[in-house]
Structures are given as structure tokens and as C-alpha cells.
Amino acid sequence: MGGGTLLIPILTIFLSFDQKLSQGINLLSFLVMAIFSLYIHYRNGFIVTKNLFWIIFFGVISSVLGAVLMSFLPSRILKMIFGVFLCCLAIVEFIKVFKK
Amino acid sequence: MKTQEKEENLNAKTEKKEKLSLKTKLILSLCGIAIGFINGFFGGGGGMICVPLLEKVLHLPNKYSHATAIAVIFPISFVSALIYLLSGSLETVPFLTVGSGVLLGGIVGSLLLKFLPAKVVRIIFVFVMLAGGIRLLF
Numbered sequence: 001m002g003g004g005t006l007l008i009p010i011l012t013i014f015l016s017f018d019q020k021l022s023q024g025i026n027l028l029s030f031l032v033m034a035i036f037s038l039y040i041h042y043r044n045g046f047i048v049t050k051n052l053f054w055i056i057f058f059g060v061i062s063s064v065l066g067a068v069l070m071s072f073l074p075s076r077i078l079k080m081i082f083g084v085f086l087c088c089l090a091i092v093e094f095i096k097v098f099k100k
Numbered sequence: 101m102k103t104q105e106k107e108e109n110l111n112a113k114t115e116k117k118e119k120l121s122l123k124t125k126l127i128l129s130l131c132g133i134a135i136g137f138i139n140g141f142f143g144g145g146g147g148m149i150c151v152p153l154l155e156k157v158l159h160l161p162n163k164y165s166h167a168t169a170i171a172v173i174f175p176i177s178f179v180s181a182l183i184y185l186l187s188g189s190l191e192t193v194p195f196l197t198v199g200s201g202v203l204l205g206g207i208v209g210s211l212l213l214k215f216l217p218a219k220v221v222r223i224i225f226v227f228v229m230l231a232g233g234i235r236l237l238f
Contacts (some may be wrong), residue, residue, distance in 0.1 A: 024181070046167035083236030
């Protein structure tokens with residue numbers, strides 16, 4: 001988990017990929033990885049399918065909105081928003097690590 | 101075999117509370133909207149919200165919530181990947197090269213994870229995220 005939050009900045013910063021391309025690549029490689037990990041987790045019985053309907057239903061709808069909105073934004077702006085998002089995630093993670 | 105028993109126990113436990121209260125449904129739906137939007141907009145990161153949601157609202161234990169989060173994010177990512185494809189934000193060659201690297205790294209990483217304490221991994225993760233985030237701002 002969390003691989004994507006690393007892959008996107010790596011591609012954008014070190015390989016100077018377009019921010020949108022990095023995000024798209026991250027989505028696709030997640031899908032490929034997820035097929036394997038879902039299979040393994042399912043066999044180990046770690047996946048609880050109950051009560052997921054509400055999250056997935058609304059999640060799918062708003063993900064379309066998010067992706068469409070993203071496609072209208074220039075990559076430079078998107079890059080900055082993503083930078084802010086990453087910093088927020090880092091701070092939340094940092095607090096969580098030291099709470100335990 | 102043992103894990104199967106565990107799963108049945110867990111399903112039995114959630115079955116008692118099968119009728120979700122309206123409030124829980126509302127929380128799940130709102131978080132679904134947030135997860136979907138972030139995952140579509142940033143091309144990832146939805147799992148970072150989904151895991152704590154499953155832990156706190158549906159009371160799933162740690163391992164279950166991580167595995168189940170992948171099952172939640174999968175259809176969401178699938179739909180947003182389609183939009184990315186349609187809007188022309190994807191190219192085949194970089195995907196194939198990066199994708200195979202990710203797959204390889206995923207295998208190596210999951211093997212290494214057994215040797216590194218979780219806390220160390222998370223602290224490294226925090227600093228890489230912070231450095232990447234600040235670098236992207238400028």
C-alpha cells in the first residue's frame with residue numbers, strides 16, 4: 001500500500017514525466033499489482049466483502065468526476081496541488097507513527 | 101484452513117450488525133465520495149483514506165482492512181484509468197517499462213518487508229513523501 005504516493009513524484013521529479021502521465025501510469029500499475037495481491041489476500045481470507053457497496057458505488061461516481069476535472073487542469077497546477085497533498089499525507093503519517 | 105475459520109467468525113460478527121444504521125451508511129457514502137475523487141484526481145492515494153475508514157467505521161482488524169481496501173480501490177481505479185485513457189493522459193511504452201519495474205519492485209519489497217521493522221519503513225516513507233511533496237511545489 002502507498003506505493004502510488006511514491007511512484008508519482010519519482011516519475012515526475014526524476015524522469016521529468018508529465019504529471020498526468022505519472023498519475024495514469026500509477027493507476028495502471030496499481031491495477032496490475034492489485035490483481036495479484038487481491039488473489040493472494042482472497043485465498044488467505046483477508047477480504048471482507050460485506051458493507052462495501054456504499055463506498056464503492058459513490059467512489060466510482062466521484063472518481064469519474066475527479067478524473068475529468070484533472071484532465072482540464074494544466075499539469076503544472078496539478079503538480080503543485082499534488083505536492084500539497086503529499087505534504088499533508090506525510091504529516092498525518094508522521095503523527096500516526098509517533099502516536100503508537 | 102485456520103484463516104477460513106477466522107473469516108467465517110468475522111463474517112458472523114458483522115452479520116449481527118448487518119443492518120447498517122443510516123448514519124453509518126452516510127459516513128460510508130461520504131468517505132466513498134472523498135476516496136473516489138482523490139483517487140481519480142491524483143491517480144492514487146485513495147487507499148490512504150480507505151484503510152482507516154474500514155478500521156474505524158466497519159471495525160475491521162489491520163490486515164483485513166488493508167486487503168479489503170485494495171478490493172474497494174480496484175473498481176474505482178479501473179474506472180478512472182478508463183477516463184485517463186480516453187483523455188489521452190497515457191502512453192504505452194513508459195507504462196510497460198515502469199509497470200514491469202513496479203511489479204519487480206513489489207516482489208522484492210514484499211520479501212524485504214519481513215526483515216525491516218514496520219516503524220522504520222514508515223518513517224522512511226514519511227520523509228520520502230515530504231521531500232517529494234516539497235520538491236513538487238517549486
